[in-house]
Amino acid sequence: MGPADGLAPPANSLAAAVLAGDRLSLARLLTQVENDTSLGRIALDQLFPYAGRAHLVGVTGSPGVGKSSLVNRIAQALRRPERGQLRTVGIVAIDPTSPFTGGALLGDRVRMRDLAGDPGVFIRSMASRGALGGLARQTFGMVQVLDAAGFEVILVETVGAGQAEVDIARLAHTTVVIEAPGMGDEIQAIKAGILEIADILVINKADRPGVESTERSLREMLEMGYPPRHPKKQFALEGQAAAWLPPVLKTIATAKTGVEDVVQAILAHRIYLEQTGEWQQRQLERLESEMEILVQVTLRERWRAALPDGVYDETLARLCERKISPYGALERLLGDR
Amino acid sequence: MGPADGLAPPANSLAAAVLAGDRLSLARLLTQVENDTSLGRIALDQLFPYAGRAHLVGVTGSPGVGKSSLVNRIAQALRRPERGQLRTVGIVAIDPTSPFTGGALLGDRVRMRDLAGDPGVFIRSMASRGALGGLARQTFGMVQVLDAAGFEVILVETVGAGQAEVDIARLAHTTVVIEAPGMGDEIQAIKAGILEIADILVINKADRPGVESTERSLREMLEMGYPPRHPKKQFALEGQAAAWLPPVLKTIATAKTGVEDVVQAILAHRIYLEQTGEWQQRQLERLESEMEILVQVTLRERWRAALPDGVYDETLARLCERKISPYGALERLLGDR
Numbered sequence: 026m027g028p029a030d031g032l033a034p035p036a037n038s039l040a041a042a043v044l045a046g047d048r049l050s051l052a053r054l055l056t057q058v059e060n061d062t063s064l065g066r067i068a069l070d071q072l073f074p075y076a077g078r079a080h081l082v083g084v085t086g087s088p089g090v091g092k093s094s095l096v097n098r099i100a101q102a103l104r105r106p107e108r109g110q111l112r113t114v115g116i117v118a119i120d121p122t123s124p125f126t127g128g129a130l131l132g133d134r135v136r137m138r139d140l141a142g143d144p145g146v147f148i149r150s151m152a153s154r155g156a157l158g159g160l161a162r163q164t165f166g167m168v169q170v171l172d173a174a175g176f177e178v179i180l181v182e183t184v185g186a187g188q189a190e191v192d193i194a195r196l197a198h199t200t201v202v203i204e205a206p207g208m209g210d211e212i213q214a215i216k217a218g219i220l221e222i223a224d225i226l227v228i229n230k231a232d233r234p235g236v237e238s239t240e241r242s243l244r245e246m247l248e249m250g251y252p253p254r255h256p257k258k259q260f261a262l263e264g265q266a267a268a269w270l271p272p273v274l275k276t277i278a279t280a281k282t283g284v285e286d287v288v289q290a291i292l293a294h295r296i297y298l299e300q301t302g303e304w305q306q307r308q309l310e311r312l313e314s315e316m317e318i319l320v321q322v323t324l325r326e327r328w329r330a331a332l333p334d335g336v337y338d339e340t341l342a343r344l345c346e347r348k349i350s351p352y353g354a355l356e357r358l359l360g361d362r
Numbered sequence: 363m364g365p366a367d368g369l370a371p372p373a374n375s376l377a378a379a380v381l382a383g384d385r386l387s388l389a390r391l392l393t394q395v396e397n398d399t400s401l402g403r404i405a406l407d408q409l410f411p412y413a414g415r416a417h418l419v420g421v422t423g424s425p426g427v428g429k430s431s432l433v434n435r436i437a438q439a440l441r442r443p444e445r446g447q448l449r450t451v452g453i454v455a456i457d458p459t460s461p462f463t464g465g466a467l468l469g470d471r472v473r474m475r476d477l478a479g480d481p482g483v484f485i486r487s488m489a490s491r492g493a494l495g496g497l498a499r500q501t502f503g504m505v506q507v508l509d510a511a512g513f514e515v516i517l518v519e520t521v522g523a524g525q526a527e528v529d530i531a532r533l534a535h536t537t538v539v540i541e542a543p544g545m546g547d548e549i550q551a552i553k554a555g556i557l558e559i560a561d562i563l564v565i566n567k568a569d570r571p572g573v574e575s576t577e578r579s580l581r582e583m584l585e586m587g588y589p590p591r592h593p594k595k596q597f598a599l600e601g602q603a604a605a606w607l608p609p610v611l612k613t614i615a616t617a618k619t620g621v622e623d624v625v626q627a628i629l630a631h632r633i634y635l636e637q638t639g640e641w642q643q644r645q646l647e648r649l650e651s652e653m654e655i656l657v658q659v660t661l662r663e664r665w666r667a668a669l670p671d672g673v674y675d676e677t678l679a680r681l682c683e684r685k686i687s688p689y690g691a692l693e694r695l696l697g698d699r
Contacts (some may be wrong), residue, residue, distance in 0.1 A: 066689060073687035087424040154675075165688075312681050312688070319692045324661040344649050350410035351502075351649070352403060355656045359664075 034071035039064065044075060049149070051174055055149050058166040063117030069166055072173035077308065079115070079172040080295050084182045087095050090205040091229040092279035093118065096182045096285070100146055102288045103178055113145040115176035117167050119183040162322060164196060165213075165315045196314070199294045200308050201225045201287070203244065206235035223271050225290045229281065231275035244275050251353065269297050330359065365394050371408035380511050381412060385484070388511055395503040406503055407625065409510035413640045414645065416509040417632050418454070419553045420534030421519045427542040428566040430455065431615035432624070437483055439625045440515055450482040452513035454504050456520040484513060499659060517630075534649070535644050536631045537594060538562045538624070541580065543572035560608050562627045568612035568620065580610050606634050669695065 034040035039057070042050035057065030084099075086092050100114045140146045148170075151163060164181065171179050183197060202223035226247075228239050247270070272290050276283035298304040329337075336358065344354045355361075370565060371377035376394070379387035394402030421436075423429050437451045477483045486508075488500060500519065508516050520698075539560035565576050576613035586608070609627050635641040666674075673695065681691045 029651040070689050074684050077684055081480055087426070089424070240430060309678070309682050313678055315688050316678065316681060316691050316695070317687055320665065320695055321662050323692060323696060324660050328657065328661055341646070341650055341653065343647050344653060347411050347414055350407040351652050351656055352407050354653050355660060358653070358657055359660060 029109075034068075038068070038071065040068040040071035043068070043072065044172065044300055046143070046175070048246065049168070051147065052149075053166055054170055058170060059151055059163050061152065061163070061166075065166070068171060073168060074171070076169045076172035078178055079179045080170075080199065080291075081168060081172075081197045082178060083200040084178050084180055084203065084292055085200065086203030086205075086229075090203045091278050092182050093346055095229055095276060095284070096180050097140060098276075098278050098284040099180060099288055099291070100140055102284050104143055106146055112177040114147075114176065115168075115174075115179040117149040117164060117170035117171070117179065117181045118148070118150040119164060119181070140166065146287070147171065147174075161196075161328075162315075162318050165311075165318070196311055198298055198304065199224045199291055201227060201291070203227045203229050204239055205230045206233040206239045224269065224294050226271050226273045227287055228257060228273065229273045229278055232277050232280075236275065240273060240275070245272065247273070269294065328359075371405075375405070375408065377405040377408035377510075380405070380409065380507065383512070383651065385481070388484065388507070388610065389486075390505055391507055395507060396488055396500050398500070398503075402503070406506060409507060412463045412504045413509035416505075416513055416516045417628075417649075418505060418509075418516050418534045419515060419628055420537040421517055421540065423539065423540030423542075423566075425476060427540045428615050429519050429540055430620070431612060432540060432564065432566055433517050434477060435613075435615050435618055435621040436625055436628070437477055441480055441482055449514040450512065451484075452505075452508035452516040453483070453485045454501060454508070454516065455485070455487040456501060458520070475516075481560060484508065484511075499652075499655050502648075502655070505533065506683065509694050533648055535635055535641065536561045536628055538564060538628070540564045540566050541576055542567045543570040543576045561606065561631050562624065562625055563608050563610045564620075566611045566615055573612065577612070584610070584643050585609065592684075606631065636680075665696075 033046065039050055041055055045256075052063065054068050058069065059065075075146060082099075084092055084096050096116060096118070100116060102108075103114050104111045122254065139149065141265050151167065168179055168181060200222050202225070204226065226241070226243055228236060230236075274283060274286050274290060276287060278284065298307065340349070340357045341355045343349045344351065349357070376387055376391050380391055391402065395406065396402075421429055421433050431454060432445060433455070439445075440449045440451050447468050452695065465609065479486065486504060488504065488642060505516055537559050539562070542561065543565065563580055565573060565580070567573075609629060611620060611623050613620065613624060632641075677686070677691045677694045680686045681688065686694070
């Protein structure tokens with residue numbers, strides 16, 4: 026295991042312990058990465074050559090659709106002894122709860138109850154942070170650590186529509202979008218943005234009223250013209266491999282109904298990605314996105330450190346008095362005048 | 363109207379036409395701002411001294427809770443002739459739909475049907491963009507234009523949990539969070555992050571089953587310890603003004619039920635903000651946030667323009683081969699080695 030030209034991390038380092046399979050070291054390193062410490066950065070550097078093999082699966086949907094339950098069920102299904110190829114599973118749950126309420130810990134405890142005692146599963150919750158790009162950077166780092174630690178499938182669970190989902194699509198090889206019945210009366214266009222990033226659509230809580238209308242509207246949106254993520258690539262491959270059409274699956278996670286179909290779709294999507302070359306394409310996009318975020322955060326940190334004392338506060342004060350405009354403030358802060 | 367020391371924008375400029383109340387110019391300027399053109403930036407600079415008086419109200423919630431309907435009803439209620447003080451209303455609806463589907467236009471058309479023909483209301487939808495900080499910058503700009511144009515209440519409607527909501531809270535004086543019944547079985551911690559930014563909680567679709575349990579869980583969360591946004595300030599003001607406790611209101615937007623209570627709460631919250639000095643505090647946070655985003659976007663643009671040809675692509679290629687790590691790539695891209 027490990028790359029041909031990669032130097033192994035120093036013995037006794039956190040990275041070496043993580044590669045050796047030590048779970049306590051893994052948990053400690055994830056905390057370092059979440060807090061963006063220099064120890065964490067060094068270990069990320071050392072582990073990077075060992076990462077790149079895991080299947081990254083993003084799971085997203087609005088609050089209340091049952092994401093956590095379904096993620097737990099998917100993990101359990103991947104760990105069932107009956108399955109020919111048992112896969113190890115890492116879960117990163119991005120929890121919009123603040124540190125104040127301890128919600129992330131609560132979420133972990135609920136999850137642990139379902140998956141406790143299986144050494145092939147590792148679960149980590151992360152409270153989402155407000156800093157621009159901060160959450161994405163932390164998530165990239167956590168996923169990279171779990172990847173290097175040898176977890177074969179990594180489920181990344183997030184709440185929300187919009188930016189968070191787009192970020193997930195950039196991070197993941199396979200994006201699972203979960204809906205629930207009873208939201209069919211919203212303007213359907215709302216769903217179009219979600220459809221563009223979905224590789225697999227799941228209607229959870231499928232025992233609830235309205236499931237048929239939710240399924241119908243999702244299928245109609247798909248038929249109206251599913252915009253492929255990589256239209257050029259798919260065109261080039263015409264005749265070689267069929268384009269991936271996102272399946273619409275129904276589940277009742279609490280009753281474990283339909284979960285196996287979701288797992289099969291996830292595994293089939295990986296085979297599709299590998300056969301069409303999209304796997305490599307998504308790796309590239311993911312790494313580019315990570316690189317961009319690192320650059321932006323670092324540029325900001327360096328600018329702030331180089332700014333003379335008082336300039337920031339003074340500029341902000343003049344801005345608040347509306348004596349300068351935001352673009353005027355920008356020029357001062359960047360030393361343009 | 364206008365600041366004492368502000369120079370009026372040049373005659374015949376887009377900014378002057380907007381200040382004179384020309385609606386077509388307003389629409390054209392908003393397009394320039396959305397596309398971040400230099401014409402748009404110049405006008406934003408010219409209009410900045412005229413902005414800062416509008417009451418900015420963020421309205422957020424998951425897809426399907428009925429945000430658009432409720433925003434329309436709030437606008438209608440603010441425009442009712444019976445109301446002593448008629449207020450002009452601007453609406454910025456951030457639509458997560460891609461340009462591909464034309465969803466933003468669809469949303470505008472639906473809204474126009476309800477509010478058509480009232481010159482005191484101006485509605486603009488904006489498709490959310492993927493770029494880091496891009497959406498926030500565009501939204502700040504649009505709100506500033508509507509503010510300078512004299513709209514007294516500006517409703518900013520967004521979908522989503524997490525980052526989008528935090529950004530709204532930074533932008534708005536008053537944040538209205540909308541829930542709908544039937545999501546009570548989600549881990550309650552999900553709601554804690556939302557509660558922290560909510561000034562007013564609304565349970566829409568209150569004729570649906572489960573409304574009591576949704577209301578109960580929201581009130582329990584509030585009682586468990588509502589974390590004030592500015593604890594120091596509230597402590598300092600103890601005895602002078604009571605802290606704001608977010609009301610939990612019930613509406614049926616489609617039947618116009620309960621909307622007047624929401625409007626009263628919004629207007630009461632403004633009075634609270636002004637009396638406690640929080641109005642100024644939120645203005646400051648908003649402008650600081652805008653300044654930060656401008657700085658970050660500009661730093662990135664300048665860095666990219668200064669980077670020699672080929673370095674970016676070459677670094678990305680080596681990263682994808684895992685010959686360098688993300689932090690190694692960062693050092694190359696920033697010229698550290």
